[in-house]
Amino acid sequence: MDDELTYRDLGVSGFRGKNAAHGELACFLEAVRTGQIPEGSFLLIESLDRLSRDNILRAQAILTNLVVSGINVVSLADNRLYSEESLSEDPLGLIYALIVFIRANEESAIKSMRARQAWTRKREAVQSKVLSTNLPDWLTFENGRIVPVPERAELLRRIFSDAERGQPPQLIAEALNMGNVPRWRIDGPWERTTIAALINNRRVTGALPLHEFVYKRNVQHRLPIGVVAGYFPRIIEPETFLRVWSICSNRRRGGSAAKRNVFANLLRCADCGADIRHKPIGEEGKGVLVCAGASIAHRCSAPEYSYAALESAMLARLGPWSAEGILWIRNADPRGCRNSRGAPYRLLGNEALSWHHDRLSSDLAKRFPERSGEAPSLADYLVTSSGRRYLVNDCSTLLTSAETGLTTSRRRADTNAALRRMFNDGIVDLRTGRCTLSCGAAGSVEIS
Known part of the structure; x- marks a missing residue:
């Protein structure tokens, strides 16, 4: 027995096939394919649902590939052996394996559905209840309320003030480092990307963007489903946020934005005059154009429009x-x-x-x-x-x-x-x- 070569998929879901695509199971399958794990080896698993909880076709394909490659799969919970020889002698063993896979997939599907329903109820009550205690770095949770951290809120206003005067994120980060201003969350210097992320974070205006995760062919997509105004304490006024947003957009002329959006830095909203931005994934799962004012729930109710x-x-x-x-x-x-x-x-x-x-x-x-x-x-x-x-x-x-x-x-x-x-x-x-x-x-x- 090889007690040195060990694969552990701790906390990796088998429901969407993530373990077979990116987890340690993927490494094991690759080792089998390349011959690092020889034919005749035994794979010991607690139960077949530990191998996969994906849909029946994908789960069966994983087991079939292992067996055809000469790997003996042993399920310890029911003391069953799945090998090319055993399944040839007892074809009903494959049917039993399929039943286990179907049951495992249905259990995970029900749990996933209940989790989505719970989040739907939370989103419906977002105006009266705190959705999550996972908050932006400049906010904290005290006595059941979301409140700003005073010194961080003041630093955030300073960053936006500098950006509004035309300073790029790189210069703002250098100024903070020269002033020995401690960085939030981690111990290290301020970086351009950190400042840029703060400048583009709609939550500073108090808005909470809502999203929903959907899966298509086991690929996760995050779809926006709305914006809640006034959920967080407002640190930056929406007008200031939009001005800074526009300044940063104009500075990026001809950059990556134009590679996705032929209208980059050109269009304004007919309703409120704010910049029009491109969003790669809209409510229908395709690229859309959105008003910057509407995206922070400020003054504008213009809907999304198909970019294509x-x-x-x-x-x-x-x-x-x-x-x-x-x-x-x-x-x-x-x-x-x-x-x-x-x-x-x-x-x-x-x-x-x-x-x-x-x-x-x-x-x-x-x-x-x-x-x-x-x-x-x-x-x-x-x-x-x-x-x-x-x-x-x-x-x-x-x-x-x-x-x-x-x-x-x-x-x-x-x-x-x-x-x-x-x-x-x-x-x-x-x-x-x-x-x-x-x-x-x-x-x-x-x-x-």
Whole structure:
């Protein structure tokens, strides 16, 4: 007997197959597959339900793979041996094993259902009872009430004040470390990620986001089901939180957010004017757009809206718009504001372009000193080859995305950058999906 090679799945659930996918059982199965555990070895288990409590097909597959690989499985509770030889001689032994697996799975399913029902009752009474004593680091539980820790609440206000003045999380963390401010929960220095997590935590406004765990093919998904306002003591005013949130979002232009959301840092809510954010998993389990104000239960009741639906509508609308724009730019007469066919031009550029095309601004300042610091006009873009190239490139990016789709994260980020150069503002009604992209004084484009 090998008493050195031991596998223990302590506290790992066999109901959703986690032990066979990530636990020590997975290591054992891999050792059997690679031959580290030779054929003819005996696996001693208390009962078959210790091997798996997953659904009948998955549980049977685990037992079958072990037996076919030459492993003798011994159930100590009922003193049964499961091997290729024993099951060939007594096929009813496999039926007995299936009955054990079915019973174990049903027991776990009932326990899981009762646990979900208990949490549902807790959520329904959340306005009058404390849902859990597991609280954010700046709060504590005293005499049946949730109260702030004074010194931590004050530090939280300082962090948000610094962030509102434009300091990035890295500088805030360095300032706290230089001041020897002790970090919460663990003994160590403050880090950028810790500050960023605090700045993005809606609980500082008193809101409690509610979620529900669901399983699809044994994969856990956390679905949002609502936000409870006023559950926690409010440390930061919602207006301040939204301003800081917006500052941090603008600082991340072109970053990871744009790889998932082609509208990153572009859209605002038609109801309250707050930023529109992308949430990877909405109530239906798919990506949605949400109002930042509604996500902290503040002033806005705008619902979630399907991200895929608005992205598809945007591509369908801006594809022809960009194709027409490319033709007009190449044939435009900036002096007469008419194209080569005599038709009045349709404005495409706006002052937002100058924020990203500093080279053109610099060239104009050299040629016309009196215009130093002035934003280039559309005519300025058209009168220079580099300006026309900027506009054509952005229109081409939108046209390519409309024709081929946003198939990669890089394509989505490039399209987002082009949108933010072409349009300086966007308003979306999350109830109807109607969106207006504005080109400053140049007009707007309606998407519905």
